[in-house]
Amino acid sequence: MTAGPALRTVLDRLAAAYGPQAWWPARDPFEMMAGALLTQRTTWRNAARALAALRCAGALSPEVLAGLRTAELQALVRPAGTFRTKAARLQSMARWYIDSGGWEVLAARSTPELRADLLGLSGVGPETADDILVYAFQRPVFVVDAYARRILSRYGWAGWDQPYERLSDAVASAIGRDTALLGEFHALLVEHGKRHCRATPRCMDCPLAERCRTGLHGATGVAKRAARVPASRE
Numbered sequence: 001m002t003a004g005p006a007l008r009t010v011l012d013r014l015a016a017a018y019g020p021q022a023w024w025p026a027r028d029p030f031e032m033m034a035g036a037l038l039t040q041r042t043t044w045r046n047a048a049r050a051l052a053a054l055r056c057a058g059a060l061s062p063e064v065l066a067g068l069r070t071a072e073l074q075a076l077v078r079p080a081g082t083f084r085t086k087a088a089r090l091q092s093m094a095r096w097y098i099d100s101g102g103w104e105v106l107a108a109r110s111t112p113e114l115r116a117d118l119l120g121l122s123g124v125g126p127e128t129a130d131d132i133l134v135y136a137f138q139r140p141v142f143v144v145d146a147y148a149r150r151i152l153s154r155y156g157w158a159g160w161d162q163p164y165e166r167l168s169d170a171v172a173s174a175i176g177r178d179t180a181l182l183g184e185f186h187a188l189l190v191e192h193g194k195r196h197c198r199a200t201p202r203c204m205d206c207p208l209a210e211r212c213r214t215g216l217h218g219a220t221g222v223a224k225r226a227a228r229v230p231a232s233r234e
Contacts, residue, residue: 004174006157007185010208011175014188017207018195021187024135029103030094031060032136036128037089038080049079050086062102066094089123096121111139126164134186140177142168143186147193154197154214 026032031051039047053076054060059068068076073087080086096117100106106114114137118129126144133139142148144167153160158167175181196206201214209215 004176006155007171007174009211010151010155010157011181011185011188013207014192015184018188018191021184021191023183023187024131026135027055027060029136030062030097031055033093033097033132034060034065034090036131036135037093037123038077038086040082040086040123040128042081047080050077053077053079062094062097066091066098085123089121092122093124107137111137111141114139115141126168130168134179134183138179140172140179140182142171142175142182144168144171145186145190147190147197148186150199151189151193151197151208154201154212155208156213 024032024035025048026035034054035047035051038050051060054065057072057076059065059073059076065073068091070087073091074083077083077086077090097103097106100117106117109117111133115129115133118124118132119126124132130141130143133141134143144164148171149158149160149162149167152158152167152171158170162170171185172182175185192208196202196208203209203212203215206212206215
């Protein structure tokens, strides 16, 4: 089986198991970008609480966010954790957004140029940059997070330590450079990672178990061992 059909099989099975994921929940592209920063090193639930606080304060536009007093912004984003760092990064991103000319100017940039700009922002690494590219700017890139690495390595498609850019490009090439499809695949892998493919896998009833190397090598035994381990906090 070639790489493309193999990954499309993964995509189809996950889509059948979990349905449409409708990522990324945001009212506009800048809100999505703010959410990508807020969700770092915390759960989406906590990030959503911080976003809700910003929205209620009328602070989810780059202009308002950039002008907020430091203490006020820190209080608003406190539910997302590491609030001092995240407040500073949010303001840095808002000022970059404004100084760059806003949405129309940024959206007209090429993907490599825009990605380079994002990577130059404080706190934005490859994963966050690609989150923003695919979900805010609708660019056909694949987000490589811990869930993707874990699932694809267990499935036998990629090595755990494969370089980020190489793995991202390989998945995009195999799936097809379709923005909606790549975003949905990433979202489905996150859902699958939360439900089944945890650090200690829950192979029972896993939609990929029959083709997964972990599932094929004693899925029942793995599931029994996992049942005796406290649930992951992922």
